[in-house]
Amino acid sequence: MRHPVHRPARWLVLLSLVWNSFSGPAAACPFCGPVAEPLAYRRARATTVAVGETLKPAEPIPAEQIPTEQAPAGQRHQAFQLLATAVSRPTGLRLQPAAADTAAIVATVTATFTGTAVLFHEQAGSWQAFPADELLIDYCLAAPSPPRERAAGAERLRWFVRRLEHPNATIAADAYAECAIAPFDAVRGAAEAFDAGRLAGWLTDAAIDPQRCGFYGLAAGLVARQRQGHGAEVCRRALLAAVSTRHVSDFRAGTDGLFAGLLIADGRAALATFESLGLFATSGSPVAQRQLLRALRFAWEEPADTLPRDQVVRATSRLLTLPHLAREAVIDLARYQAWDACRDVVRLWDELGPTDPLIRPAVAGYLLACPRPEAARTLADLRVQDPDGVAKAIAASRLPLPAGAE
Numbered sequence: 001m002r003h004p005v006h007r008p009a010r011w012l013v014l015l016s017l018v019w020n021s022f023s024g025p026a027a028a029c030p031f032c033g034p035v036a037e038p039l040a041y042r043r044a045r046a047t048t049v050a051v052g053e054t055l056k057p058a059e060p061i062p063a064e065q066i067p068t069e070q071a072p073a074g075q076r077h078q079a080f081q082l083l084a085t086a087v088s089r090p091t092g093l094r095l096q097p098a099a100a101d102t103a104a105i106v107a108t109v110t111a112t113f114t115g116t117a118v119l120f121h122e123q124a125g126s127w128q129a130f131p132a133d134e135l136l137i138d139y140c141l142a143a144p145s146p147p148r149e150r151a152a153g154a155e156r157l158r159w160f161v162r163r164l165e166h167p168n169a170t171i172a173a174d175a176y177a178e179c180a181i182a183p184f185d186a187v188r189g190a191a192e193a194f195d196a197g198r199l200a201g202w203l204t205d206a207a208i209d210p211q212r213c214g215f216y217g218l219a220a221g222l223v224a225r226q227r228q229g230h231g232a233e234v235c236r237r238a239l240l241a242a243v244s245t246r247h248v249s250d251f252r253a254g255t256d257g258l259f260a261g262l263l264i265a266d267g268r269a270a271l272a273t274f275e276s277l278g279l280f281a282t283s284g285s286p287v288a289q290r291q292l293l294r295a296l297r298f299a300w301e302e303p304a305d306t307l308p309r310d311q312v313v314r315a316t317s318r319l320l321t322l323p324h325l326a327r328e329a330v331i332d333l334a335r336y337q338a339w340d341a342c343r344d345v346v347r348l349w350d351e352l353g354p355t356d357p358l359i360r361p362a363v364a365g366y367l368l369a370c371p372r373p374e375a376a377r378t379l380a381d382l383r384v385q386d387p388d389g390v391a392k393a394i395a396a397s398r399l400p401l402p403a404g405a406e
Helices: 006-022 039-045 134-142 150-161 169-181 183-191 196-204 212-226 230-244 255-266 267-276 286-299 309-321 325-334 340-349 359-369 374-383 387-397
Strands: 048-054 075-087 092-099 105-108 116-121 129-130
Touching: 006 129, 039 134, 048 134, 075 116, 075 267, 075 286, 092 134, 092 325, 105 116, 105 196, 105 212, 105 286, 116 325, 134 169, 134 359, 150 169, 150 183, 169 183, 169 212, 183 340, 196 212, 196 230, 212 255, 255 267, 255 286, 267 340, 286 309, 309 340, 325 340, 340 359, 340 374, 359 387
Parallel strands: 105 129
Antiparallel strands: 048 075, 048 116, 075 092, 075 105, 116 129
């Protein structure tokens, strides 16, 4: 029987391990990267939405020359003439022409431009302006408002899914941003809105932003899982082609999302594909192997759509043999409370510990978190062999990792 006094210490170490590995800010889509705030969220936060026209080029203006309610210091500002303001009607937002004598306003911009703009008056009093043609203005007015309830997210997201890779680049980027910040259950619920043929084409189209392929990989996996017939098969084939294609550089954004999409589409069979690609072998691509580890983390969070958790543990344990991934794999196994891997984890103390300063802290943290008697005995034996080394490893396991260590 374990002494109850030890439990808080073990869980403190486990939480420390998890925090050190996953303490960065996480987007709803773990493979999408950072995106700009969608226009619908800006619109919802604004006190006034308007359309304006530039009067002169942007320029840095000293703070003392601008009323503080209009713009903060240290940014570029541009003068605009208001043309119309948005008003709420039963049928949605509609533009109402501004009065002829409406005074010009100064708005914050990211770069100077000429022509029309959509403008948001923030609650703090400043105006934000974005260049916009007629298509973008209509899009901004028609975009569904941010959901007040999580359950409403899927229905809303379908509207944006239909506008992915829109000919207007700003609309395409905004629709992607909406998908990137949406919870996975909303994406799952909106999967029926994807055109399977277009989605499959995006996965192998060199003109598509590679970062978006991570999300498109998830979406293709959902289509392959949810549908029958040609649509499912074309997405599955596109995923296999995308993960199997060799590129000039391994540093290709979105591959982790493609791996996750294959896990959604094929479940356990996807592991055989990863095996055939050499991702569990020491000769495999280190970059692709790290992306596989990220996909396995997603599978742990979404076992109903990917792999049973015991399969995630087995696959992660196989990555312990890869020196460049061993530390992350140990931390993930501690997070999963995969204590059956204890012997494989302990072997890393001597195999990799002397050359990798981050391995022994991970192993020590795993052993402290593990509630099994064998872990306590192993840690006691290590203390006899190297008391100072164990003490330093335990202390280091509770510290944040150095920048770039993951």
